[in-house]
Amino acid sequence: MQNDVPAQPGFFPGVDVVTISLPAWTKGFTAFIGGFKTDEDRMRLAIALARENVLRGSGGPFGAAVFEEESGKLVSVGVNSVERLGNSAMHAEVMALMFAQAAAGSFTLRAPGLRPHVLVTSCEPCAMCLGAVLWSGVQRIAWGAPRGAAAAVGFDEGPVFPASYQYLEDRGIRIVRGLLAEEAQEVLRLYQERGGSIYNA
Amino acid sequence: MQNDVPAQPGFFPGVDVVTISLPAWTKGFTAFIGGFKTDEDRMRLAIALARENVLRGSGGPFGAAVFEEESGKLVSVGVNSVERLGNSAMHAEVMALMFAQAAAGSFTLRAPGLRPHVLVTSCEPCAMCLGAVLWSGVQRIAWGAPRGAAAAVGFDEGPVFPASYQYLEDRGIRIVRGLLAEEAQEVLRLYQERGGSIYNA
Numbered sequence: 001m002q003n004d005v006p007a008q009p010g011f012f013p014g015v016d017v018v019t020i021s022l023p024a025w026t027k028g029f030t031a032f033i034g035g036f037k038t039d040e041d042r043m044r045l046a047i048a049l050a051r052e053n054v055l056r057g058s059g060g061p062f063g064a065a066v067f068e069e070e071s072g073k074l075v076s077v078g079v080n081s082v083e084r085l086g087n088s089a090m091h092a093e094v095m096a097l098m099f100a101q102a103a104a105g106s107f108t109l110r111a112p113g114l115r116p117h118v119l120v121t122s123c124e125p126c127a128m129c130l131g132a133v134l135w136s137g138v139q140r141i142a143w144g145a146p147r148g149a150a151a152a153v154g155f156d157e158g159p160v161f162p163a164s165y166q167y168l169e170d171r172g173i174r175i176v177r178g179l180l181a182e183e184a185q186e187v188l189r190l191y192q193e194r195g196g197s198i199y200n201a
Numbered sequence: 202m203q204n205d206v207p208a209q210p211g212f213f214p215g216v217d218v219v220t221i222s223l224p225a226w227t228k229g230f231t232a233f234i235g236g237f238k239t240d241e242d243r244m245r246l247a248i249a250l251a252r253e254n255v256l257r258g259s260g261g262p263f264g265a266a267v268f269e270e271e272s273g274k275l276v277s278v279g280v281n282s283v284e285r286l287g288n289s290a291m292h293a294e295v296m297a298l299m300f301a302q303a304a305a306g307s308f309t310l311r312a313p314g315l316r317p318h319v320l321v322t323s324c325e326p327c328a329m330c331l332g333a334v335l336w337s338g339v340q341r342i343a344w345g346a347p348r349g350a351a352a353a354v355g356f357d358e359g360p361v362f363p364a365s366y367q368y369l370e371d372r373g374i375r376i377v378r379g380l381l382a383e384e385a386q387e388v389l390r391l392y393q394e395r396g397g398s399i400y401n402a
Binding site: 014015016017018019020021022026027030074075076077082083085086087088089090094097098099100101102103105106107108126127128129130131132134135136137156158159161163164166167168171199200 | 215216217218219220221222223227228231275276277278283284286287288289290291295298299300301302303304306307308309327328329330331332333335336337338357359360362364365368369372400401
Protein backbone atom coordinates (compact mmCIF):
# COMPACT_ATOMS: atom_id res chain seq x y z
CA MET A 1 0.00 0.00 0.00
CA GLN A 2 1.31 3.41 -0.98
CA ASN A 3 -0.35 5.71 1.49
CA ASP A 4 1.71 8.67 0.32
CA VAL A 5 0.18 8.60 -3.15
CA PRO A 6 -2.69 11.05 -3.56
CA ALA A 7 -6.19 9.72 -4.01
CA GLN A 8 -7.16 8.97 -7.58
CA PRO A 9 -9.63 11.76 -8.25
CA GLY A 10 -11.53 10.27 -11.17
CA PHE A 11 -12.93 7.24 -9.40
CA PHE A 12 -15.32 8.69 -6.88
CA PRO A 13 -18.18 8.12 -7.03
CA GLY A 14 -17.46 4.99 -9.02
CA VAL A 15 -20.35 2.62 -9.60
CA ASP A 16 -20.14 -0.35 -7.25
CA VAL A 17 -23.72 -1.59 -7.14
CA VAL A 18 -25.80 -2.83 -10.06
CA THR A 19 -29.32 -4.23 -9.87
CA ILE A 20 -30.27 -6.99 -12.29
CA SER A 21 -34.01 -7.38 -12.83
CA LEU A 22 -36.37 -9.11 -15.22
CA PRO A 23 -39.01 -7.13 -17.11
CA ALA A 24 -42.22 -6.98 -15.06
CA TRP A 25 -44.20 -8.86 -17.70
CA THR A 26 -42.25 -12.09 -17.14
CA LYS A 27 -43.87 -12.75 -13.79
CA GLY A 28 -47.43 -12.94 -15.00
CA PHE A 29 -46.43 -14.46 -18.30
CA THR A 30 -44.90 -17.60 -16.91
CA ALA A 31 -47.94 -18.20 -14.75
CA PHE A 32 -49.95 -19.04 -17.85
CA ILE A 33 -47.68 -21.76 -19.10
CA GLY A 34 -47.89 -25.00 -17.22
CA GLY A 35 -46.34 -28.41 -17.41
CA PHE A 36 -42.64 -28.81 -18.05
CA LYS A 37 -42.18 -32.55 -18.09
CA THR A 38 -40.61 -32.82 -21.53
CA ASP A 39 -37.77 -30.95 -23.18
CA GLU A 40 -40.25 -29.70 -25.77
CA ASP A 41 -42.49 -28.23 -23.07
CA ARG A 42 -39.49 -26.48 -21.57
CA MET A 43 -38.25 -25.20 -24.91
CA ARG A 44 -41.70 -23.80 -25.71
CA LEU A 45 -41.41 -21.63 -22.60
CA ALA A 46 -37.93 -20.43 -23.61
CA ILE A 47 -39.19 -19.59 -27.11
CA ALA A 48 -42.34 -17.92 -25.74
CA LEU A 49 -40.16 -15.76 -23.49
CA ALA A 50 -37.97 -14.81 -26.45
CA ARG A 51 -41.01 -13.94 -28.58
CA GLU A 52 -42.65 -11.91 -25.84
CA ASN A 53 -39.39 -10.03 -25.24
CA VAL A 54 -39.51 -8.97 -28.89
CA LEU A 55 -43.22 -8.09 -28.86
CA ARG A 56 -42.87 -6.06 -25.66
CA GLY A 57 -39.74 -4.33 -26.94
CA SER A 58 -37.87 -5.26 -23.79
CA GLY A 59 -34.83 -6.81 -25.45
CA GLY A 60 -33.28 -9.10 -28.00
CA PRO A 61 -34.93 -12.28 -29.34
CA PHE A 62 -33.58 -14.67 -26.75
CA GLY A 63 -35.21 -16.47 -23.81
CA ALA A 64 -34.04 -19.09 -21.35
CA ALA A 65 -35.21 -20.98 -18.27
CA VAL A 66 -33.78 -23.31 -15.64
CA PHE A 67 -35.73 -26.36 -14.48
CA GLU A 68 -35.24 -29.14 -12.02
CA GLU A 69 -34.44 -32.02 -14.31
CA GLU A 70 -36.69 -34.76 -12.97
CA SER A 71 -39.73 -32.92 -11.65
CA GLY A 72 -39.78 -30.29 -14.37
CA LYS A 73 -40.16 -27.61 -11.73
CA LEU A 74 -39.51 -24.15 -13.18
CA VAL A 75 -36.74 -22.51 -11.14
CA SER A 76 -35.98 -19.29 -13.03
CA VAL A 77 -36.32 -17.50 -16.34
CA GLY A 78 -34.21 -15.02 -18.29
CA VAL A 79 -34.71 -12.80 -21.31
CA ASN A 80 -32.11 -10.83 -23.17
CA SER A 81 -31.76 -7.52 -21.33
CA VAL A 82 -28.53 -6.04 -22.72
CA GLU A 83 -30.04 -2.76 -23.86
CA ARG A 84 -32.71 -2.47 -21.17
CA LEU A 85 -30.15 -2.86 -18.37
CA GLY A 86 -27.22 -1.24 -20.19
CA ASN A 87 -25.15 -4.35 -19.52
CA SER A 88 -23.61 -6.49 -22.24
CA ALA A 89 -23.47 -9.57 -19.99
CA MET A 90 -27.24 -9.71 -19.60
CA HIS A 91 -27.94 -12.47 -22.06
CA ALA A 92 -30.97 -14.64 -21.35
CA GLU A 93 -28.84 -17.57 -20.21
CA VAL A 94 -26.72 -15.57 -17.75
CA MET A 95 -29.85 -14.05 -16.23
CA ALA A 96 -31.64 -17.39 -15.87
CA LEU A 97 -28.55 -18.93 -14.26
CA MET A 98 -28.12 -16.00 -11.83
CA PHE A 99 -31.71 -16.16 -10.70
CA ALA A 100 -31.56 -19.96 -10.38
CA GLN A 101 -28.52 -19.70 -8.13
CA ALA A 102 -30.19 -16.98 -6.09
CA ALA A 103 -33.26 -19.21 -5.70
CA ALA A 104 -31.05 -22.14 -4.71
CA GLY A 105 -28.97 -20.02 -2.35
CA SER A 106 -25.70 -21.25 -3.83
CA PHE A 107 -23.11 -20.27 -6.42
CA THR A 108 -23.49 -23.74 -7.89
CA LEU A 109 -26.56 -25.71 -8.85
CA ARG A 110 -24.61 -28.85 -7.93
CA ALA A 111 -24.47 -27.89 -4.26
CA PRO A 112 -25.17 -30.72 -1.80
CA GLY A 113 -28.89 -31.32 -1.40
CA LEU A 114 -29.86 -29.79 -4.73
CA ARG A 115 -31.51 -31.83 -7.47
CA PRO A 116 -30.03 -31.86 -11.00
CA HIS A 117 -30.84 -28.79 -13.08
CA VAL A 118 -31.12 -28.14 -16.82
CA LEU A 119 -30.81 -24.85 -18.73
CA VAL A 120 -33.10 -24.54 -21.76
CA THR A 121 -32.43 -21.65 -24.12
CA SER A 122 -34.08 -20.54 -27.34
CA CYS A 123 -30.77 -20.11 -29.18
CA GLU A 124 -27.32 -21.66 -29.17
CA PRO A 125 -25.28 -19.97 -26.42
CA CYS A 126 -22.58 -17.45 -27.25
CA ALA A 127 -19.02 -17.90 -26.01
CA MET A 128 -19.71 -16.03 -22.76
CA CYS A 129 -22.86 -18.01 -22.00
CA LEU A 130 -21.23 -21.35 -22.77
CA GLY A 131 -18.57 -20.47 -20.23
CA ALA A 132 -21.25 -19.40 -17.76
CA VAL A 133 -22.97 -22.77 -18.20
CA LEU A 134 -19.74 -24.53 -17.26
CA TRP A 135 -19.48 -22.68 -13.94
CA SER A 136 -23.19 -22.73 -13.12
CA GLY A 137 -23.62 -26.32 -11.99
CA VAL A 138 -26.34 -27.26 -14.51
CA GLN A 139 -25.92 -30.83 -15.64
CA ARG A 140 -27.54 -30.41 -19.04
CA ILE A 141 -28.32 -27.71 -21.56
CA ALA A 142 -30.80 -27.75 -24.45
CA TRP A 143 -30.75 -25.07 -27.13
CA GLY A 144 -33.07 -24.24 -30.04
CA ALA A 145 -31.94 -22.13 -32.98
CA PRO A 146 -28.35 -22.74 -34.14
CA ARG A 147 -25.75 -19.97 -34.14
CA GLY A 148 -26.06 -19.71 -37.90
CA ALA A 149 -29.64 -18.55 -37.46
CA ALA A 150 -28.54 -15.82 -35.05
CA ALA A 151 -25.74 -14.83 -37.41
CA ALA A 152 -28.25 -14.65 -40.28
CA VAL A 153 -30.02 -11.77 -38.53
CA GLY A 154 -26.74 -10.13 -37.55
CA PHE A 155 -25.81 -11.43 -34.08
CA ASP A 156 -22.23 -12.48 -33.40
CA GLU A 157 -21.93 -15.59 -31.21
CA GLY A 158 -18.24 -15.35 -30.44
CA PRO A 159 -15.51 -17.99 -30.29
CA VAL A 160 -17.36 -21.28 -29.82
CA PHE A 161 -15.80 -24.35 -31.41
CA PRO A 162 -16.54 -28.09 -31.43
CA ALA A 163 -13.78 -28.38 -28.83
CA SER A 164 -15.70 -25.94 -26.61
CA TYR A 165 -18.65 -28.32 -26.44
CA GLN A 166 -16.32 -31.25 -25.95
CA TYR A 167 -14.81 -29.42 -22.97
CA LEU A 168 -18.21 -29.17 -21.32
CA GLU A 169 -19.14 -32.76 -22.17
CA ASP A 170 -15.87 -33.98 -20.69
CA ARG A 171 -16.98 -32.34 -17.44
CA GLY A 172 -20.31 -34.16 -17.40
CA ILE A 173 -22.57 -31.56 -19.02
CA ARG A 174 -24.88 -33.08 -21.62
CA ILE A 175 -25.92 -31.02 -24.66
CA VAL A 176 -29.17 -31.18 -26.65
CA ARG A 177 -28.82 -29.28 -29.93
CA GLY A 178 -31.44 -27.76 -32.24
CA LEU A 179 -34.54 -28.56 -30.19
CA LEU A 180 -37.62 -27.01 -31.90
CA ALA A 181 -35.10 -25.11 -34.00
CA GLU A 182 -37.68 -23.92 -36.54
CA GLU A 183 -39.95 -22.36 -33.91
CA ALA A 184 -36.94 -20.81 -32.21
CA GLN A 185 -35.60 -19.40 -35.47
CA GLU A 186 -39.00 -17.84 -36.20
CA VAL A 187 -38.48 -15.46 -33.26
CA LEU A 188 -35.17 -14.31 -34.73
CA ARG A 189 -36.94 -13.55 -38.00
CA LEU A 190 -39.70 -11.70 -36.15
CA TYR A 191 -37.07 -9.51 -34.47
CA GLN A 192 -35.47 -8.77 -37.81
CA GLU A 193 -38.84 -7.91 -39.41
CA ARG A 194 -39.54 -5.47 -36.63
CA GLY A 195 -36.17 -3.81 -37.11
CA GLY A 196 -34.77 -4.80 -33.72
CA SER A 197 -31.29 -3.48 -33.05
CA ILE A 198 -28.21 -5.67 -33.26
CA TYR A 199 -26.32 -4.57 -30.16
CA ASN A 200 -23.13 -6.51 -30.78
CA ALA A 201 -22.72 -6.07 -34.53
CA MET B 202 -50.58 -17.85 -24.82
CA GLN B 203 -52.44 -20.78 -23.30
CA ASN B 204 -54.76 -19.13 -20.84
CA ASP B 205 -56.57 -22.37 -20.13
CA VAL B 206 -53.46 -23.98 -18.69
CA PRO B 207 -53.26 -23.80 -14.91
CA ALA B 208 -50.59 -21.65 -13.30
CA GLN B 209 -47.26 -23.35 -12.76
CA PRO B 210 -47.24 -23.66 -8.98
CA GLY B 211 -43.54 -24.06 -8.35
CA PHE B 212 -42.40 -20.75 -9.74
CA PHE B 213 -43.83 -18.20 -7.35
CA PRO B 214 -42.07 -16.49 -5.75
CA GLY B 215 -39.30 -16.95 -8.27
CA VAL B 216 -36.25 -14.74 -7.91
CA ASP B 217 -36.28 -11.96 -10.49
CA VAL B 218 -34.02 -9.33 -8.93
CA VAL B 219 -30.37 -9.72 -7.99
CA THR B 220 -28.09 -7.02 -6.60
CA ILE B 221 -24.43 -7.07 -7.60
CA SER B 222 -22.14 -5.18 -5.23
CA LEU B 223 -18.45 -4.85 -4.52
CA PRO B 224 -17.07 -5.52 -1.04
CA ALA B 225 -17.13 -2.31 0.98
CA TRP B 226 -13.33 -2.27 1.36
CA THR B 227 -12.78 -1.66 -2.36
CA LYS B 228 -13.99 1.92 -2.18
CA GLY B 229 -11.43 3.17 0.27
CA PHE B 230 -8.75 0.85 -1.03
CA THR B 231 -8.60 2.26 -4.51
CA ALA B 232 -8.33 5.79 -3.13
CA PHE B 233 -4.80 5.01 -1.96
CA ILE B 234 -3.46 3.98 -5.31
CA GLY B 235 -2.87 6.77 -7.74
CA GLY B 236 -1.51 7.19 -11.22
CA PHE B 237 -2.50 4.77 -13.93
CA LYS B 238 -0.57 6.04 -16.90
CA THR B 239 1.25 2.81 -17.72
CA ASP B 240 0.04 -0.75 -18.11
CA GLU B 241 2.23 -1.72 -15.18
CA ASP B 242 0.57 0.88 -12.93
CA ARG B 243 -2.83 -0.48 -13.93
CA MET B 244 -1.82 -4.08 -13.43
CA ARG B 245 -0.48 -3.28 -9.96
CA LEU B 246 -3.98 -2.12 -9.02
CA ALA B 247 -5.57 -5.31 -10.42
CA ILE B 248 -3.06 -7.44 -8.49
CA ALA B 249 -3.51 -5.37 -5.32
CA LEU B 250 -7.28 -5.87 -5.57
CA ALA B 251 -6.77 -9.63 -5.99
CA ARG B 252 -4.43 -9.78 -3.00
CA GLU B 253 -6.71 -7.72 -0.79
CA ASN B 254 -9.67 -9.91 -1.77
CA VAL B 255 -7.71 -12.88 -0.44
CA LEU B 256 -6.54 -11.13 2.73
CA ARG B 257 -10.05 -9.87 3.51
CA GLY B 258 -11.57 -13.27 2.78
CA SER B 259 -14.08 -11.71 0.41
CA GLY B 260 -13.43 -13.98 -2.56
CA GLY B 261 -11.09 -15.72 -4.95
CA PRO B 262 -7.61 -14.44 -5.88
CA PHE B 263 -8.64 -12.37 -8.88
CA GLY B 264 -8.90 -8.61 -9.43
CA ALA B 265 -9.64 -6.44 -12.44
CA ALA B 266 -10.15 -2.81 -13.39
CA VAL B 267 -11.29 -0.77 -16.38
CA PHE B 268 -9.47 2.41 -17.39
CA GLU B 269 -9.82 5.03 -20.03
CA GLU B 270 -6.98 4.14 -22.34
CA GLU B 271 -5.34 7.49 -22.94
CA SER B 272 -5.89 9.41 -19.71
CA GLY B 273 -5.48 6.39 -17.44
CA LYS B 274 -8.65 7.40 -15.61
CA LEU B 275 -9.90 4.58 -13.38
CA VAL B 276 -13.49 3.79 -14.38
CA SER B 277 -14.36 0.67 -12.36
CA VAL B 278 -12.94 -2.23 -10.40
CA GLY B 279 -13.97 -5.84 -9.84
CA VAL B 280 -12.94 -8.62 -7.49
CA ASN B 281 -13.94 -12.24 -7.62
CA SER B 282 -17.24 -12.48 -5.74
CA VAL B 283 -18.59 -15.91 -6.70
CA GLU B 284 -18.99 -17.22 -3.18
CA ARG B 285 -19.77 -13.90 -1.50
CA LEU B 286 -22.65 -13.19 -3.91
CA GLY B 287 -23.65 -16.82 -4.53
CA ASN B 288 -23.30 -16.24 -8.26
CA SER B 289 -20.90 -18.16 -10.48
CA ALA B 290 -20.78 -15.38 -13.09
CA MET B 291 -19.25 -12.89 -10.64
CA HIS B 292 -15.68 -13.13 -11.80
CA ALA B 293 -13.55 -10.01 -11.36
CA GLU B 294 -13.65 -9.20 -15.07
CA VAL B 295 -17.45 -9.46 -15.43
CA MET B 296 -17.91 -7.24 -12.39
CA ALA B 297 -15.46 -4.58 -13.60
CA LEU B 298 -17.10 -4.54 -17.04
CA MET B 299 -20.63 -4.28 -15.57
CA PHE B 300 -19.68 -1.36 -13.36
CA ALA B 301 -17.81 0.35 -16.21
CA GLN B 302 -20.89 0.12 -18.43
CA ALA B 303 -23.07 1.40 -15.61
CA ALA B 304 -20.68 4.33 -15.13
CA ALA B 305 -20.71 5.00 -18.88
CA GLY B 306 -24.49 4.62 -19.11
CA SER B 307 -24.26 2.23 -22.03
CA PHE B 308 -24.20 -1.49 -22.77
CA THR B 309 -21.07 -0.88 -24.80
CA LEU B 310 -17.88 0.99 -23.97
CA ARG B 311 -17.63 1.82 -27.67
CA ALA B 312 -20.77 3.97 -27.57
CA PRO B 313 -20.53 7.29 -29.43
CA GLY B 314 -18.77 9.93 -27.34
CA LEU B 315 -16.91 7.45 -25.15
CA ARG B 316 -13.13 7.27 -25.13
CA PRO B 317 -11.35 3.93 -25.70
CA HIS B 318 -11.28 1.63 -22.66
CA VAL B 319 -8.95 -1.14 -21.50
CA LEU B 320 -9.64 -4.02 -19.11
CA VAL B 321 -6.69 -5.02 -16.92
CA THR B 322 -7.01 -8.27 -14.99
CA SER B 323 -4.69 -10.09 -12.65
CA CYS B 324 -5.17 -13.47 -14.37
CA GLU B 325 -5.87 -14.77 -17.85
CA PRO B 326 -9.63 -14.67 -18.41
CA CYS B 327 -11.72 -17.82 -18.36
CA ALA B 328 -13.95 -18.75 -21.29
CA MET B 329 -16.91 -16.82 -19.90
CA CYS B 330 -14.90 -13.67 -19.26
CA LEU B 331 -13.21 -13.77 -22.65
CA GLY B 332 -16.67 -13.83 -24.21
CA ALA B 333 -17.75 -11.00 -21.92
CA VAL B 334 -14.75 -8.94 -23.09
CA LEU B 335 -15.87 -9.38 -26.69
CA TRP B 336 -19.33 -7.90 -26.00
CA SER B 337 -18.16 -5.20 -23.59
CA GLY B 338 -16.72 -2.68 -26.02
CA VAL B 339 -13.24 -2.55 -24.48
CA GLN B 340 -10.61 -2.12 -27.15
CA ARG B 341 -7.78 -3.80 -25.29
CA ILE B 342 -7.21 -6.28 -22.49
CA ALA B 343 -4.08 -6.91 -20.43
CA TRP B 344 -3.77 -9.95 -18.19
CA GLY B 345 -1.20 -11.06 -15.63
CA ALA B 346 -0.87 -14.68 -14.50
CA PRO B 347 -1.36 -17.29 -17.24
CA ARG B 348 -4.14 -19.90 -17.05
CA GLY B 349 -1.57 -22.52 -16.17
CA ALA B 350 -0.88 -20.65 -12.93
CA ALA B 351 -4.58 -20.68 -12.06
CA ALA B 352 -4.79 -24.36 -12.96
CA ALA B 353 -1.79 -25.06 -10.73
CA VAL B 354 -3.79 -24.00 -7.67
CA GLY B 355 -6.92 -25.83 -8.88
CA PHE B 356 -8.98 -23.35 -10.91
CA ASP B 357 -10.48 -24.45 -14.21
CA GLU B 358 -10.35 -21.77 -16.92
CA GLY B 359 -12.69 -23.42 -19.40
CA PRO B 360 -12.54 -23.77 -23.18
CA VAL B 361 -10.15 -21.03 -24.33
CA PHE B 362 -8.03 -21.79 -27.38
CA PRO B 363 -5.56 -19.83 -29.54
CA ALA B 364 -8.46 -19.42 -32.00
CA SER B 365 -10.49 -17.75 -29.21
CA TYR B 366 -7.91 -14.99 -28.93
CA GLN B 367 -7.65 -14.74 -32.69
CA TYR B 368 -11.42 -14.25 -32.81
CA LEU B 369 -11.15 -11.22 -30.52
CA GLU B 370 -8.12 -9.83 -32.32
CA ASP B 371 -9.94 -10.12 -35.65
CA ARG B 372 -12.59 -7.84 -34.15
CA GLY B 373 -10.09 -5.19 -33.16
CA ILE B 374 -9.40 -6.14 -29.53
CA ARG B 375 -5.70 -6.04 -28.67
CA ILE B 376 -4.31 -8.48 -26.10
CA VAL B 377 -1.37 -8.00 -23.71
CA ARG B 378 -0.35 -11.32 -22.16
CA GLY B 379 1.57 -12.10 -18.99
CA LEU B 380 2.04 -8.55 -17.68
CA LEU B 381 3.71 -8.66 -14.23
CA ALA B 382 2.95 -12.37 -14.32
CA GLU B 383 5.19 -13.23 -11.36
CA GLU B 384 3.55 -10.71 -9.03
CA ALA B 385 0.12 -11.84 -10.22
CA GLN B 386 0.95 -15.49 -9.69
CA GLU B 387 2.11 -14.74 -6.15
CA VAL B 388 -1.50 -13.93 -5.21
CA LEU B 389 -2.64 -17.31 -6.46
CA ARG B 390 -0.02 -18.97 -4.26
CA LEU B 391 -1.09 -16.84 -1.30
CA TYR B 392 -4.67 -18.02 -1.76
CA GLN B 393 -3.52 -21.62 -1.88
CA GLU B 394 -1.38 -21.22 1.25
CA ARG B 395 -4.37 -19.83 3.10
CA GLY B 396 -6.50 -22.77 2.03
CA GLY B 397 -8.91 -20.74 -0.08
CA SER B 398 -11.72 -22.76 -1.61
CA ILE B 399 -11.71 -23.76 -5.29
CA TYR B 400 -15.33 -23.09 -6.19
CA ASN B 401 -15.24 -24.53 -9.70
CA ALA B 402 -13.08 -27.59 -9.19
